[in-house]
Amino acid sequence: MFVAQQPLPAPPAGGAAIGEVLIALLISLGVMLPVGWFLWRERAGKPTLIGRAADWVASKDGLPRWAGLPSYLTITALLTAGFGVWWDVATHMQNGRDEGPLANPSHYPIFLAILGFFSAGIISMALAKGELPRRAFRIASGWRAPMGAMIITAAGAIALVGFPADDVWHRLFGQDVTEWGPTHIMMIGGAVTCVLGIPLLFAEARQLGARGALGFAGKLRSAIALSACIVPFAFLMEFDLGVPQFPAATQFIIAGFLVGWIFTAVRAYFGPGGALLAWGVYIGAHLFLLGTTALLEDVLLARFLLFLPSAVLIELVALVVSPRRGVAFGVTSGVLVGTLGMAGEWLWSQAFMPLPQPLPASALPLMLAVGTAAAIGGGLLAGWHVRMLERVAVRDGVSHEASFDGFESVLRRGRLGLAVTPGRAVFGFWQRRQVALSSPDDGGVLRKHGSGLAGVLVFIALMAVFAPPTANHGMSGTVQLSDVTYSDGRQAEECDGEAKCLARVTVTMRPAAAADDAVWFYGLAWQGRHANAEADLPRDPTSGAPGVLRVAMRPTGTPGEYVSEHKLPFYGNWKTLIRLHQAPTVHMALPLHAPNDPAISSAKGRQIVTGDGETVRLITEREFLQREIKDDVPVRLWAAAYGVVNTSWLVLIGFYGWCYAMAAYGSPSRRRAASGATTPRVTSGV
Secondary structure: EEOOOOOOOOOOOOOHHHHHHHHHHHHHHHHHHHHHHHHHHOOOOOOEEEEEEEEHHHHHOOOOOOEEEEHHHHHHHOOOHHHHHHHHHHHHHHHHHOOOOOOOOOOOHHHHHHHHHHHHHHHHHHOOOOOOOOOEEEEOOOEEOHHHHHHHHHHHHHHHHHHHHHHHHHHHHOOOOOOOHHHHHHHHHHHHHHHHHHHHHHHHHHHOHHHOOOOHHHHHHHHHHHHHHHHHHHHHHHHHHHHOOOOOOOHHHHHHHHHHHHHHHHHHHHHOHHHHHHHHHHHHHHHHHHHHOOOOOOOOOOOOOHHHHHHHHHHHHHOOOOOOHHHHHHHHHHHHHHHHHHHHEEEEEEEHHOOOOOOOOHHHHHHHHHHHHHHHHHHHHHHHHHHHHHHHOOOOOOOOOOOOOHHHHHHHHOOOOOOOHHHHHHHHHHHHOOOOOOOOOOOOOHHEEEEEEEEHHHHHHHHHHHHHOOOOOEEEEEEHHHHHHEEOOOOOOOOOOOOEEEEEEEEEEOOOOOOOOOOOEEEEEOOOHHHHHOOOEEEOOOOOEEEOEEEEEEOOOOOOOOEEOOOEEEOOOOEEEEEEEOOEEEEEEEEEEEOOOOOOOOHHOOOOOOOOOOEEEOOOOOOEEEEEEEOOOOOOHHHHHHHHHHHHHHHHHHHHHHHHHHHHOOOOOOOOOOOOOOOOOOOOOO
16 A cells, blocks of 8 residues: 655645744734834823824714724634635645745735734723723723623733744644644634623723623614624634544534534623624634635635524523523523534535435434533523623613614604504514523622533533544445546556546445545545646536545445445545544544655655555554654653643633623722823613
């Protein structure tokens, strides 16, 4: 199976060249030095361009200067980062490794976006003048910032650290070509959690009686911001692209947790229609990502889960179980989301999701079980999240009651007077069903925050158990090749690994039942496109994208025997394998072809060409899909590196929770009004 071959040109499998590191440093300085200059001038009480822009935005949207502009900058940066990540992950699946971090154009929007939302957090901190929320974060003497700003800044910091940490990781351990690499999680995770600061900023603005945070319009604005917290769906991207490198259970865990958390929270916070509003934000984000990446030539497009059944189920639950009963509402919603909602996603996957979906019906009991547990955890977190936001927003002497008067004047100015009466009726229905979740005024940490902590721990525990792939050694497959096709027209029974060659693959598994109840069993060829690739490169049979093929393996009727629905490539840069995933976490691979990679010094980097009639032992999938990872790294170094990354994330998650808890329960800060305009307090709104 391992044969000699002249090495193909290959990008480096370790860290970046020093020149590219310096360029990245210069880009960082080009952004952060002006932000630092603004920070210094703003805190010194001197006029700044950003300060004037923030004041202008505040005059239009009615939010404090530290809430409006920074929130819009964060959302803009997040959308930019999403476009870059959707482009980048697909590119790696089609092309393989980069020549360097700046050789891939998709890295630029990601890097600039990370700098963008980190800067947005700093800008919010710098703009914090005048009247501030009753509990603000003390940065220095005379300088306090809203808790929401601290969350955005902290998320930006871990994402920004992730960029150089990624290069260090590659130098130590080799490149990990997966979205879920530790340093990749730092960057993507920072991006998708920075948005948690925005609903907190809006709640802090509501506490001060800011015009733009009150009334129906303010409630809607806050509900949309809370809905945007669904963006950790980015971690489902490998499933959406058809090359998941982690067990299928994680898709149901992440999906169940996010829907159980965010959709339930928005329904409890906003009232009737809240879950559907959250779904609209979710689907809008996906359509934006799909639309922008579709503008790029020959990029593999990601599909997505629907989540609409779960949104409808949560709305129905709210008719029976009042959202006022936070835990009961969250748990009931979680049970239905994890069972009927996730079953609906399974049905959706049969029509829309790429291979290896849909999963077989035999896998559903496990998937629905873990999805239900995760959704219950999300429901518990939802109740805590809403209680914290509502408690932050409360302030004596400020009325948050919504009014229809503003909408009526808009309708009449637009000559839509006929819509006033039905509009007032709909508004009255919505207003009568507004409920507030009670928060305990006293008691310990568990009484105040126990449900939220339990929800997060459920998710962490499920991922710890079901995310790490495991092995099941002792399996093998005998390969038979048919319909062997060379580009030069020659006839042969197998591919030589040199010339362009494709073949239909038949595999006889040993033991014969190895794939009978598999979660998935299919052929994958990926990373086949490179700079010198031929014009007629094989394309995916479903999406038509070049450089990646996802091919079903069909049973022939003979026990243990399967044949590929389409031909698979055995040449060039293609990495071709048969993937076997057994429940709950076994990931094995039957290698068919891989190029000789001079950047990989170990035996994993040598060429693989499986011949006709050859029996091949299945290996762990990580050995093949992530062949760049070094074999000679001491275990203690791996343990230390993972320990640092995991600890940093646990600390960051704890900091997010602390910011929410202190904003809701912390003692009022001793604050002194600084120079700058204060936000006028009003008692009603649109």
